[in-house]
Amino acid sequence: QAVVTQEPSLTVSPGGTVTLTCGSNTGAVTSGHYPYWFQQKPGQAPRTLIYETTNKHSWTPARFSGSLLGGKAALTLSGAQPDDEADYYCSLSLNYAGVFGGGTKLTVL
């Protein structure tokens, strides 16, 4: 069964830069896996930050960007703010089905 892996937790300093990654046990992640990145704060529904590797929504802060890096999908946060503290999930399309990673708890400290 396909498994998507994320760092369980990361910490970034205010104003700092951090990269979250999203890998697959089936091999290198490509744009054909349609990587998505979601942010979820306590008690709220997830919201999509990045879809299909690099695309942003109108509500996506400019400090977030998506890419492919070293065989994984990556979400880079440049200039972290306290409001960015949240859980971040990625998803990939594997064998025509969606699969979520376990999530990364990002602390801004």
Next chain:
Amino acid sequence: QVQLQESGPGLVKPLETLSLTCTVSGDSVTSGSYYWTWIRQPPGKGLEWIGHIHYSGGTSYNPSLKSRVTISVETSKNQFSLKLTSVTTADTAVYYCATTKGYWGQGSLVTVSS
């Protein structure tokens, strides 16, 4: 932009069928641009992809749920729906409808309990 709203019972008895509807506004469920998706999140846990449907009728389901899940589209009401049969307490979760390009509903808590 697309807006989504889940609706359905908040309490379902064990072994019964969970039924939820997602009402779409801002676009048509017959739009070829989207796959209409269901996702769930058990309390305190991560996200789980349930399945999706394209208006043409093509579906894909999570292998672990496939035997119990049906997703369908109701074009006349601009809705799509989820049915999950033979539920257990493990199916207690917030259920979200969503689309490709990443539009989400607010979620609907469904509790399985007698």
